[in-house]
Structures are given as C-alpha cells and as structure tokens.
Amino acid sequence: MNLAYIGHSECFGHFMGAHHPEAPDRLHAIGDRMIASGMEILVTHYDAPLATFEQLTRVHDPDYVRRIEEAAPKGDESLTWIDGDTAMSKGTLQAARRSAGAAVLAVDLVMTDKHHAAFCCVRPPGHHAERVRAMGFCFFNNIAVGAAHAMEVYGLQRVAILDFDVHHGNGTEDIFKNDERVLFCSSFQHPFYPGTGAECDAPNVVNIPLPKLTTGNEFRAAVEARWLPRVDAFAPQLIMISAGFDGHAEDDMAHFNLREPDYAWITRRLHEMAVKHCRGRIVSCLEGGYHLSSLGRCVSTHVDELIGHA
Numbered sequence: 556m557n558l559a560y561i562g563h564s565e566c567f568g569h570f571m572g573a574h575h576p577e578a579p580d581r582l583h584a585i586g587d588r589m590i591a592s593g594m595e596i597l598v599t600h601y602d603a604p605l606a607t608f609e610q611l612t613r614v615h616d617p618d619y620v621r622r623i624e625e626a627a628p629k630g631d632e633s634l635t636w637i638d639g640d641t642a643m644s645k646g647t648l649q650a651a652r653r654s655a656g657a658a659v660l661a662v663d664l665v666m667t668d669k670h671h672a673a674f675c676c677v678r679p680p681g682h683h684a685e686r687v688r689a690m691g692f693c694f695f696n697n698i699a700v701g702a703a704h705a706m707e708v709y710g711l712q713r714v715a716i717l718d719f720d721v722h723h724g725n726g727t728e729d730i731f732k733n734d735e736r737v738l739f740c741s742s743f744q745h746p747f748y749p750g751t752g753a754e755c756d757a758p759n760v761v762n763i764p765l766p767k768l769t770t771g772n773e774f775r776a777a778v779e780a781r782w783l784p785r786v787d788a789f790a791p792q793l794i795m796i797s798a799g800f801d802g803h804a805e806d807d808m809a810h811f812n813l814r815e816p817d818y819a820w821i822t823r824r825l826h827e828m829a830v831k832h833c834r835g836r837i838v839s840c841l842e843g844g845y846h847l848s849s850l851g852r853c854v855s856t857h858v859d860e861l862i863g864h865a
C-alpha cells in the first residue's frame with residue numbers, strides 16, 4: 556500500500572492578490588518538485604471531494620459556515636477581505652471546501668486500510684481557522700474537519716494532532732481544547748503571530764513556544780522531551796499532522812532555522828509512534844510554507860518519509 560496523495564485543481568483557484576505569499580504557485584512548486592524528485596509516480600493520486608455542510612459543522616458554527624459561503628465574491632477580479640491578510644476570491648469557497656474534503660477522504664482511506672498514510676496537498680491551509688473565525692490565510696480548519704470525521708464516522712476515541720508549522724495552531728486549539736478524545740501538540744515561534752499558545756492550560760493541549768532562531772537540534776530536543784512522551788502515553792488510534800514548512804531557514808515568513816533533515820526526522824518519529832499505536836495510520840495536511848523552493852523540497856522530504864514507511 557503506497558501513499559495516498561490528495562489534491563484538486565480547484566485549490567489553484569483561490570487567489571488573494573498578486574503579492575500575497577499564500578499563492579497558487581505554492582502548489583506548482585510542490586508539484587514540480589514531486590516530479591523532479593521521482594516521487595510523483597510513487598504515490599496514488601486522488602481528487603479531493605467537497606466537504607459537506609455536515610462535515611464542516613462538526614467543528615464550525617453553522618452560521619459561520621453560511622457567512623463564509625455568502626461572503627464569496629461573484630466577480631472574477633474582486634476580493635472580499637475577511638481580515639487584514641485573508642481574502643476570498645471567486646474560487647476561494649470551492650478551494651476551501653476541497654481542502655477540508657481532502658482531510659475527510661484521507662481519513663476514509665486510512666481508516667478503511669486502503670492506504671496506511673495520506674498527504675493532503677491543498678490550499679487554503681486550515682490551522683488558524685477557529686470555530687467561528689477565519690484568519691491567517693485559513694477559512695475552514697481542514698485537519699479538525701478530518702479529525703472530527705474520524706471520531707464521528709469511525710468512532711475513534713483518541714486522535715493525536717501534531718502541528719509543526721512555525722505558527723501556533725490557534726484554530727485547532729480553539730476547536731479541540733478540553734476535548735479528551737484529541738491530543739493537540741503545537742510547536743511555534745513565540746512571541747509571534749497569532750500571539751496565542753503560551754497561556755493555554757487545557758489538559759489535552761501540549762504547546763511548545765520556541766524563540767526565534769530556534770535550530771533543528773533545539774526543535775528536535777523540545778519535541779523529544781515534550782511531545783513524544785505525551786503521544787506515547789495517549790496511545791492514539793490515528794495520528795494527524797498539520798504539516799507547515801514555514802519554519803525552514805530559507806522561509807522569511809518567520810525566523811526558525813529548520814532544514815529538510817529536521818522535517819524528515821519529525822516525520823520519521825511520528826511514523827514510529829503510528830506503527831507502535833495505530834498500524835501506521837497517518838493523515839498529513841499541508842499548512843504553511845511560503846518560500847517556494849524550500850517548500851517544494853520540504854514537502855518532497857516529508858512525502859518521501861511517508862512513502863518509505865507507508
């Protein structure tokens with residue numbers, strides 16, 4: 556069983572202006588690197604379905620989902636700004652529903668043993684989207700929609716979500732804090748956008764605030780000491796990854812000094828946990844990563860580790 560690789564052409568149709576870093580070119584860079592690295596032919600491609608209203612409202616307020624649906628502009632060139640850095644274009648709603656739907660399909664594929672692991676190569680990202688608020692380039696919380704699907708449809712009682720994006724996964728924390736069925740671990744630059752994460756005392760949340768200029772060795776030591784014992788003790792039935800690569804040294808969205816081997820390392824460590832506890836079941840969803848070359852390299856490194864062990 557090889558890796559399920561889930562995307563959709565409509566994820567290219569979301570556009571927030573000519574100079575916005577969360578751009579369709581991110582997916583082109585990843586696709587190019589997948590071909591150049593030879594991994595394109597080693598994965599099984601799937602088209603992401605549209606997440607349904609029912610799937611979205613497991614983690615978002617119904618009125619919020621309706622507000623996003625109604626905010627979508629009709630004109631080809633017009634943008635509706637949701638916050639200072641997050642806008643909807645004509646294609647955003649479809650892209651956002653595909654991105655969340657990718658996580659749902661990924662869960663279905665691993666829970667029915669068609670694949671051990673799945674990677675959702677989608678945009679917009681999701682981990683900043685709270686139950687009632689779009690922010691930080693995110694509209695629907697893709698990984699949360701996937702986790703809720705795993706619990707609702709497959710009856711899972713223990714889902715671990717590991718978020719190594721350089722920004723705190725405030726949306727995922729907002730949705731699942733104090734939900735004992737979910738263990739949420741987030742590592743992030745602090746103090747930094749969105750400013751959350753250092754204060755949360757929910758027993759199911761493990762936040763690791765790290766200073767700017769954090770190196771790979773410091774990141775690995777923190778994960779080894781703080782995340783992995785909690786994941787091991789939790790004994791997850793499914794491991795989900797919010798895979799953001801904006802902590803790379805070449806990515807100037809933030810100020811970490813991580814490199815490809817660090818992303819390979821954490822993918823491998825999480826895979827070891829998945830083998831030990833949940834038959835290798837991993838669902839990974841793309842979050843951030845804005846320097847196109849390093850994003851492509853990091854995703855192919857991450858996918859290579861998932862393939863190698865899928």
Ligand SMILES: [Zn+2]
Pocket residue numbers: 720721722799801842843844
């Ligand atoms: Zn980020």
